[in-house]
Amino acid sequence: MPSTSSAVLENHGPDYDKYTALYKHFHANPELSWLENETAAKVVDTLKTFSPDFEFQTGIGGTGLFAVLRNGPGKTIMLRADMDALPVEEDTGLDYASTKKMKDDKGELRPVMHACGHDMHVTALLAAAETLVSSRPLWSGIIVFLFQQAEEKMAGAKAMIADGLFTKYACPIPDVVLGQHVLWGKAGTVYGNSGPVMTAADGMKIKVFGRGGHGSQPHRTVDPVVLAAHIILRLQTIVSREVPPGELAVVTVGALNVGNAANIITHEAVLQVSTRSVNPKWRGVIHDAIRRIVKAECEASNSPKEAEIEVMFATDTVDNDEALQAALSESFAQHFKDAWNPKAEIVTASEDFNELANAVGKPYCFWFFGGHDPAEDEALSAEGGLENIATNHSPFFAPVIQPTLKTGTEALVVAALTFLGAAGAAAASTNL
Template structure:
């Protein structure tokens, strides 16, 4: 049976989550694209102000950090400083869940390409926001039982790998007066069994690097290829050759993925284009093999361009970058002890690394501080068990799917509890 010093505390002070269920539905109905989360940020600010009023709380709220980011600083006596983070942006995806609270929102992506796009919380950031707010109310209610400083950070633009960097570059720890944390903590809902928490030490989410690469040929009539330099042929050789970076240069016991997400060239059937554009995503779970793959990408592209007589060197444009999420061993083991004590068998500390990516780690690594990132399940427990029996877990809609629809409970309660327990691990009075 679970044995946790926090069980009694949370059972007494966990808020009624009905209002948070409704708040979650509000955020789900009203997602906003990365860097444009103005209404989301305003609603979070309003909720923090409401909690301050209800609990006579000293939380200091600072807004407009890195455009739409915000923090709440909760000073509660002497002790460590712990940062809790939730990301807040949605994705340009047309929702197909059929939920009564599904998003039908469209918005102009004025920060990227000025194109109107359908918008959906297809990665669970609506849960992250709501769980954080629920955890804050819990921590306010039991403030007598802990001592230290908690920073509640709501981060924009995670989906573009930009939000953490935007907040840092805007002076999060300097201009905006956020105390430097001793530890940073974050979590993510995933299509695992709802009610359960999952963790591991060391590399937890992959580094990711995305590029747009333009290959330059010489266009002309499809009947006269000898008078042209076909960039499609060069690009096709690049696509095939790149697959050998993982299969022949990275050891089989290392984890790496290289995906050519798109190859675009030409507009009609009888014309040889003068340019081909590839978009490439590379994921890795060690800095050494990350460098091998990035070096190999440039070497391969340049060599194939030379072999194909490209008219000039390929153009490399970096689209985004996510750091390796590398959980600190000591911090992770300490939190895992609390999770096992609180959740019992509903905590799995043997999770394998996930090849999705996060920019959360920069909030700690930029100032040389440790961090931990964990997962909580969002898929209906009974259906999950049945799918395990049937061998159909691969059919569960995953993050970024238009069908991604975590069940509200016990997902919400678990996320609130996990965030509160992790924070109390460091600031709770023993």
């Protein structure tokens, strides 16, 4: 509904000064996965200022929540944002930078930062919610505003579903599930594609065992540091030697915890490994190779005990529905003009957003919007230095607030109105 979208945004758009302040609040007060209590409470309090007509359910699978806005007959649209932050110490130098530390879900004290932009996601969805509430005379249908916990653990969506999101909590079954993510592209741009847009992800915790002893007598020990080092180096050959060129695959060792003194050879080492892939066949090959390499290196090092491998998380490829993407692309092209790129390359990061749609067998669409300062982006681009842009999960990641927030808000509003009916209509004209 391009004409409706234009009227809604022109006449009912939010006060971005207010949302700039709200964004800074979320950024300065991040919370780790499973612990997003204050963020969730702020979301509910903010939504309540828009209308008394919201139907709330909170505490779903932890801190997850949704608010339903019913506005006559039509399709049911779910708009989703994630709320959690990362155990990263912020180094942006912003006057609203996080200095927060908090105990994680295991009781360990960590620095906390919104290093992945979830604060922008939450703020944009709240601004979109106010816009859609204000413009109710112009559209018809049901909107579910869902705020999810623990996306960084790749487990928050599954936890909400397992806790009864669509059963016990009676969330309306959506006809369409929509979501977005701020990335390192130029602020003001929006991009996506049909088919796979984000990779499948798997996380493993691998514990290998040695025989501890004095650092001066390594011949009396089995050194798990050396064992872990061999595993790490050998894992790097999986993509280069076992996955065909052209197939997207990534294997990353993100953490190694072993030892605590220079003169002690400890008895075990723990590695945390993440993989990314698109093709299920090669996803399986990667997993088998990891297990084979770990087993072989343990045998080569004369490890006294078989390694323990725990799957920490697993989520499938985010695979946009072709028909939804076509409809969304038409709307985005009319609104964002040349700032919309419908043929973006696949993003090698991963999401559990798709779990919400897959749980009820419904189609979904996920897109991206840039957060990098346009002036700096153009300067770096001219110099061929775009690889120097701080990416998500970096301690330097800091989306410029505008036009990033405006773009994210407008994208959600335009997307929702693409699938909602016009006022007085029974359903959207788009064939879902």
